[in-house]
Amino acid sequence: MTRTGTDPWYCGLEYDSYEQARTEFEWDLPDGYNLAYDLLRKHPNPDWPALFQASPDGRRETYTFRDLDRLSNRVASALEARGIGRGDRVGVVVPQKPENALTHLACWKFGAISLPLSVLFGPEALGHRLRDSGAKAVVADASVRETVGEVEETCPELEAVVVVDGGGEGNDDSFESLLDEGAEECAIAETDAETPAIIIYTSGSTGPPKGVLHSHGVWVGHCPAFAMYFELDVDGTYWTPADWAWIGALGDLLFPAWHYGQPVVGSPLGKFSPEEAFSLMEEFDVTGAFLPPTAIRMMMGIDSSTYDLSVEAICSGGEPLTPEILAWADEELDGTPVNELYGQTEANLLVTNCREWFPARAGSMGKLVPGHDVRVVDPETGEELPVGEVGEIAVRREGDPVVFSEYWNRPEKTEATRIGEWHLTGDLGSGDEEGYLWFKSRDDDLIITSGYRVGPREVEEVLLDHEAVAQVGVIGVPDETRGEIVKAFVQPVGEGSETLREELQDLVRERLAAYEYPREIEFRDELPQTTTGKIRRKDLTD
Template sequence: MNPEDDPWYCRLDYEGYEEARREFSWDLPEGYNLAYDLLRKHPDPDAPALLQASPDGRRETYSFRDLDRLSNRLANALESRGIERGDRVGVIVPQKPENALTHLACWKMGAISLPLSVLFGPEALGHRLDDSGATAVVADASVRETVREVEDDCPALDLVVGVGEDHGFEPFESLLEGSAEEYALAETTAETPAIIIYTSGSTGPPKGVLHSHGVWVGHCPAFSMYFEGDLEGVYWTPADWAWIGALGDLVFPAWHYGQPVVGTPLGKFDPEEAYAIMEEFSVTGTFLPPTAIRMMMDVDSTQYDLSIEAICSGGEPLTPEILAWADEELGGVPVNELYGQTEANLLVTNCRKWFPARAGSMGKPVPGHDVRVVDPETGEELPAGEIGEIAVRRKGDPVVFSEYWNRSGKTDSVTVGELHLTGDLGSLDEDGYFWFKSRNDDLIVTSGYRVGPREIEDVLLDHEGVAQVGVVGVPDETRGQIVKAFVQPASGREGSEELRETLQAFVRERLAAYEYPREIEFREELPRTTTGKIRRKDLLEE
């Protein structure tokens, strides 16, 4: 069967954007199961699925059949250890096969996987394992001591499986020994719980976001758009496989379409290493945060033989110079910004073949998602140009989360009528482009003016003297609040009074006079979440 004729494939083969918005609908088969979608539906099960690159130079290729058989064995092994349908299983593994295999095994069983970052300290890891009630964990050797420190404080945790060498737990390989290679999938639907992803905590305590089996196919229309429709290729991201930005933006949608993904358990991001990986594996599509792109802009890309055809990016400002760099240095490769959140990812994006990107805009709503700018109190849609809260219709949308784990009241607090409120402020212009302003709770009110920090950060990042920036409001007796910027100077630059005055004038000239930062504090480094976002709420606490 041609994949394009298979109802299990999410197709976006329309002539134009308006037709796609009008004609597309979700039509997921009955008995939908993620593992079948990602592994078993492909006409060629021996096609490469995972191209594994180990830091020691080893290279391994896993086919869809390989991943299916290995995850079957793991599912059988976990069941023999008492893991049941609905149980939560933590995955604390970098970009290694064991990461994906654990997720796939859970979904085959009807269990719920729990992606967790290897960068978490004891407090962060312990909170998530305890809050989720995880009964088992598959943990990389690099987090051995952290797991040891928190396991006694997680009463539901019965099984810890170790990955790699010297992990001190039951070895992953031993768990699989003797397990059968066949496994009958649990009965599931697109609404069956599948995965809990914790928010980054950038605006409060991390919350467990419960998604169902339909979540990854829900990402596929956006994947088709920001990779410009021609999806046959090789995909890679340096982003941690613990976050929806890696798993949902790239890994699992690529497998939905039967395309290989490169796995690279890297440490700190190195732009030259990134170029080398992209060259070696002939990567055609990649998800790169803007911070990573800016680092890559400092390296001569012409020394690498690249096959890149499209880049998607999101999570922080995508400034105009990034688009210009891709046009000039990468031969016109599109860099398509996207918008989403852990609770409802990939709602808005760009697609150059359908409409031109506008620097600073997130793009247009993805087909299949009813995205609006509304009054958060009433849910009433606001006219073009007016700032309100970005919202998405919940019913029938597979990317919208089911609930906050153990926090039903919190789920209700972000719901108005049929809509999920994202907590992000933005506007919609006359041409249908969305413009992000700020988080609702990051809003600065100064002298009666409502100011979003994102806009000021975008301007400051345009200045050559700025590497990173976070903007917050600080109390002021006269104005209520004033704008304060915390600036990490660019390499080779130092914070000085001259640079401070230059930056203040730079913002004042590009934005309204009331938006310029009346205070600027220089720092060698700014606090970040594990996803790379500036933790604005921590800037005033250091």
């Protein structure tokens, strides 16, 4: 389903060279831009497949763009009938099922703000996000209805709970009832590229998770990078095992693919299985995949030659790719390019690789994506630093659709990321003479484990709630498979023990999420502190 660049809603890269693209590309979003229209209604063939749904029980379903448009119309009108209006926040706690995407699309059709949330969240993590956002409704999978129930009473603005594959009991609605009651036709609200559309929560190192507000222009802003890391040929079928609650799944693959009118595979896998990953890629002739480095390392232990694969390019991000990953893809996947990408929830897909345009360099994140003005600056002055000098990676805010609007209800935090015309990413890096960007480190203590971002402060607060914990410090330590793992240094009230260690791990699993629990816990008689009594995380490994 090949497109041309004549449609102003289309965001392609039909250029002869990278240099030409960087020079000539401009954002050209029309007045009245709306995400749902872009993703569903602009396509010349609405009966083209949009979603191949693979259920764990073996069922296979295909949804066209027309199907998704019709079904999300029903959801939109049913939510409006329940009093959800423009600007209201709607939580989406659903795995890779059609109901996940349908809820987002429905919200954007009538001007509500969707709120992607992970099914892995425990009550503390989920409750904070629902309360902080002031969510008025939540669409939740039946598997997490109990968790929602634990926090409902602490969320005063929450008025409606809709259950996927369940519901209909008490005050709950079932998702099926939305589809039954909703109208087949639905007008799209008046919006533009700056209208608020989605809040995605990110974990920081110094406080509770912050809501990152993005506008309707956000996903089209990801499309030039999508075209680059999939080697400029966007016609294909796409899949990622990543949870449809993160910007890496939604922005790196799902919604850009639909912008280009291409099908995506959805499958609620649960715990990642490399065998299942290869099987899905084979069954659906997946040509492009977004795979976190941890997933790739697990797949490297499987004999890929037993699968008949159609994959043409892989993109990966969240942590640096190692030379072993690139060598494996070259040898075992017949030279399939694995292109690293760089971004963050606040400003995603700023840097990537494209072998069609320039060679990849081991250790480098790649070059700047057309449409984004990225520099290495002095964070104190905002002045650009010379080539080779380490500074903070920054992106010019004005006119860039991927740069976030604000941290929800945290104006001081928003302002702290800005200096002059720049958004400061909090990442340190440097550039070279040929335009490659090199990541050095975070300038805070954020932990990236298996592609998930973990704020140590949140884990510390949970551990401190245990009566046997006097002090605690949490850091990330290197791990061969996961990149980093969460490690907690605990000063116990009495003696540390294996029983206490297990209790603390279970506490984090239950209240936050399984990926946030400390895989290692070291008991110490005392922890290094500042003069004001704060734990010096950087001194914990000394």
